[in-house]
Each structure stands twice: as C-alpha cells, then as structure tokens.
Amino acid sequence: MHDSLTKLLWQLSEAGEPAVLFGRQHAAEDDAAFQRMLALGVLVHGDRLTGWKACHDCDCGADERDVRWRRDVPFAACPADNRRDEVLTRDDLATFTLSIATMVSETAAALGLGPPEELAPGLWRLGRLTDGRVLTAAPIRAGILLPGLVAALRAVDAEGPIVLIGPRLPEVRRAELARQGIHAVPAEEVVVPVGHHPPLGFDLARLPDGNAGRHRLVLTPATSTVRFDGREAVLRPRPFQLLRILARQHRRGVPLVSRHDLHQELFSPGTADTAVRGLVSELQGLLKKAFGADAVEGLIENRTGHGYLLTLLPLTVWINE
Numbered sequence: 001m002h003d004s005l006t007k008l009l010w011q012l013s014e015a016g017e018p019a020v021l022f023g024r025q026h027a028a029e030d031d032a033a034f035q036r037m038l039a040l041g042v043l044v045h046g047d048r049l050t051g052w053k054a055c056h057d058c059d060c061g062a063d064e065r066d067v068r069w070r071r072d073v074p075f076a077a078c079p080a081d082n083r084r085d086e087v088l089t090r091d092d093l094a095t096f097t098l099s100i101a102t103m104v105s106e107t108a109a110a111l112g113l114g115p116p117e118e119l120a121p122g123l124w125r126l127g128r129l130t131d132g133r134v135l136t137a138a139p140i141r142a143g144i145l146l147p148g149l150v151a152a153l154r155a156v157d158a159e160g161p162i163v164l165i166g167p168r169l170p171e172v173r174r175a176e177l178a179r180q181g182i183h184a185v186p187a188e189e190v191v192v193p194v195g196h197h198p199p200l201g202f203d204l205a206r207l208p209d210g211n212a213g214r215h216r217l218v219l220t221p222a223t224s225t226v227r228f229d230g231r232e233a234v235l236r237p238r239p240f241q242l243l244r245i246l247a248r249q250h251r252r253g254v255p256l257v258s259r260h261d262l263h264q265e266l267f268s269p270g271t272a273d274t275a276v277r278g279l280v281s282e283l284q285g286l287l288k289k290a291f292g293a294d295a296v297e298g299l300i301e302n303r304t305g306h307g308y309l310l311t312l313l314p315l316t317v318w319i320n321e
C-alpha cells in the first residue's frame with residue numbers, strides 16, 4: 001500500500017517552507033483527499049514547471065530539459081535529438097505549495113479541537129483531549145529540536161501529559177522529553193489512513209500516553225495475547241478481535257461501541273444480528289476462565305439498546321500495534 005497524502009504532507013513539512021508537492025507525487029487513489037486539501041487551502045496551486053529532469057541514458061549532456069508545447073501537449077525537449085523528447089501531461093507540470101499553518105489548524109479542526117495556538121515559531125498547541133492529554137505539533141524538524149521547546153510547551157500546560165507530534169526524533173531526545181511528560185510520536189505513525197474522511201487528523205487510539213508499564217489491559221494483536229492486571233492469556237482470533245475493537249475505541253475516548261458497528265466490523269452482512277451477543281458471551285467466558293470471574297466482573301458492560309464498552313479508566317488500556 002502506498003503512503004497516504006496526509007503522511008506525505010507531514011513528511012514534506014519536515015524541511016519547513018517552502019514545501020512543494022509535484023503533480024506526479026500523489027497517488028490516484030488519494031485524489032479525493034487531494035481535492036479536499038486544495039479546498040481547505042492546505043495545498044495551494046503553485047507555478048507550472050518550465051524544466052524537466054535530464055534525458056535518461058542520452059549523451060546530449062543536458063542537466064535539465066526545457067518544457068515546450070506542441071499544440072496543447074507539453075513535452076520535455078532533448079536539445080540533441082527530438083526522437084528522445086518525452087511527452088508529458090499538464091498534471092506532470094503542476095506544483096502545489098503546502099501551508100504548514102493551515103495543515104495544523106485543519107488537523108485540529110478534524111479532531112474537534114482548536115483553533116491552535118502558536119506557542120513558538122513552528123510549535124502549536126492543538127487543544128486538550130477528553131482524557132486530559134494536551135495535543136501539540138511541531139511539524140518542522142528544526143522547530144522540534146529547538147532548545148526552548150520544553151519551556152514553550154510548559155509555559156501553557158505546566159503539568160500533565162503532553163503529546164507532541166512531528167518528525168521522528170533521535171531516541172535519546174525522545175526519552176529526554178518523555179521524562180518531562182512530553183510524549184513525542186512521529187506523525188507518520190499516527191495520521192489517519194488512506195480513505196479516511198476528513199483526510200486530516202490522527203488516530204487517537206495510537207497516540208502515546210506515557211503510562212507504559214502501568215496499563216491495566218494490554219493487547220498484543222500479533223500473538224492474540226491479552227495481559228490484564230499483570231497476568232497473560234492467549235485468546236482465539238474472533239473473541240480477540242472483538243476485544244481489540246473495544247480497546248481501540250476506549251483509547252480513542254469513545255468507549256461505547258454499538259452492536260451495529262460491531263456487527264459491521266466483525267461479521268458479513270448475512271450473519272444474524274444475535275452473532276454479536278454470542279461473541280461477547282464467548283469473550284466474557286474466556287476472560288473469566290483466564291483471569292477469574294471476580295477480576296473481570298463488569299469489565300465489559302452491556303448498555304442495553306446502545307452497545308458495549310470497557311469500563312476501565314481512561315488511558316489504562318494499550319494495544320501493542
């Protein structure tokens with residue numbers, strides 16, 4: 001699978017402005033996202049290219065070829081041999097500039113936060129999540145490495161966990177920030193996937209919380225392992241999948257999942273409506289067997305007519321993706 005346009009834009013922003021995207025850089029599958037970025041002003045039409053890369057495997061020695069037009073069709077002209085001319089399209093020649101500030105404010109809007117506050121050049125506070133974490137972003141590499149970063153972040157939120165989204169940091173720097181309650185995560189690990197609407201924003205389930213080692217419930221999908229209050233069990237794939245959905249929604253701060261949504265995600269359309277209830281019972285049975293009836297009593301609550309949820313406190317659940 002190719003990278004999403006959103007991921008591409010966060011990568012592009014690392015070097016700072018001007019950040020230019022070329023016509024051939026985004027995948028056709030992501031065109032809806034691309035049009036949305038233009039409509040929001042995250043991307044702005046730039047100048048059309050007038051030069052094209054040198055001929056491949058040609059001895060004309062040109063560093064760059066001029067773009068010329070034959071009727072309405074552009075082509076890259078080889079100075080020595082017109083049989084080597086390369087036919088282009090209008091889209092090939094298009095350029096788009098990225099507005100980093102607009103990308104940040106539209107990201108906050110997509111998450112229901114904002115407007116963002118610029119704490120220092122290139123450093124934004126997007127807002128506070130319902131679980132208390134403060135979401136911040138420093139998209140430019142030079143900005144995230146500034147010595148005054150911590151002071152700028154702590155000037156507004158003196159205490160509590162802060163999530164900082166931006167370029168990937170060296171491990172030493174990341175650990176140093178974590179000791180001060182600032183949990184840096186690379187944007188590329190948390191941006192919404194291809195096809196998500198709106199195309200901007202983060203998957204809150206994937207954001208760090210600084211509670212490593214203190215989570216009550218930890219799921220490891222690769223091995224279908226569940227750890228609950230320090231004890232481990234391996235579940236069958238289907239019940240594990242159900243628990244994983246509940247855990248994901250819990251981490252997103254919206255723990256209640258409707259029976260309809262669970263049915264849609266876990267079963268084919270022809271399956272009976274009662275299948276969800278059956279799978280929930282199966283999961284509860286397995287958890288009781290693994291961890292004891294008293295330990296898991298009330299862990300999964302059934303809100304009649306609404307759906308199911310994990311009753312654990314916020315930020316006590318983790319998924320090892």
Ligand SMILES: [Zn+2]
Binds near residue numbers: 060079
């Ligand atoms: Zn040539």
